[in-house]
Amino acid sequence: MAERPEDLNLPNAVVTRIIKEALPDGVNVSKDARLAISKAASVFVLYATSCANNFAMKAKRKTLSGADVLAAMSDMEFERFVEPLQLSLDAFRKGQKNKKDAAEKRKKSKEQNTSTESTEDGKDGEKDDSKEELIEIDDDDEEENGEEEEESGDEEEEAAEEEEDGEEEEEN
Numbered sequence: 747m748a749e750r751p752e753d754l755n756l757p758n759a760v761v762t763r764i765i766k767e768a769l770p771d772g773v774n775v776s777k778d779a780r781l782a783i784s785k786a787a788s789v790f791v792l793y794a795t796s797c798a799n800n801f802a803m804k805a806k807r808k809t810l811s812g813a814d815v816l817a818a819m820s821d822m823e824f825e826r827f828v829e830p831l832q833l834s835l836d837a838f839r840k841g842q843k844n845k846k847d848a849a850e851k852r853k854k855s856k857e858q859n860t861s862t863e864s865t866e867d868g869k870d871g872e873k874d875d876s877k878e879e880l881i882e883i884d885d886d887d888e889e890e891n892g893e894e895e896e897e898s899g900d901e902e903e904e905a906a907e908e909e910e911d912g913e914e915e916e917e918n
């Protein structure tokens with residue numbers, strides 16, 4: 747739980763950004779209005795959390811779920827927000843599932859590459875595309891290193907030219 751009441755407030759930068767996105771261009775909001783909106787948003791979040799917690803407790807759970815929040819919104823008489831929230835929740839879950847699937851796919855691909863590399867000794871004359879990709883990545887790294895070496899070479903040339911200029915000035 748929060749130690750001070752100020753800890754329960756939403757960050758001012760976030761509130762300001764939301765306000766700016768919600769209003770048309772050219773509309774200014776005073777500092778007092780931003781503060782009032784911030785406090786109202788904090789109270790709303792706390793109230794929604796409390797209501798959602800009641801639904802979780804009725805179900806004998808300690809973890810709030812999206813369904814608890816949606817039920818709380820209906821209970822708080824904010825039915826018009828339930829459908830957009832449900833759509834947002836579904837989109838979030840779909841995005842999380844896609845990330846998880848992509849991570850699993852990368853992991854499986856990596857495992858296949860390591861098992862293929864350990865068992866492959868040029869059998870059947872087949873080419874392994876994954877090795878080519880690894881080689882291409884290494885080639886890119888070498889090119890980058892080459893560029894760095896060229897840059898350091900340029901610096902050395904500049905230093906040598908400065909020394910020569912210094913010697914010419916001493917001779918004059």
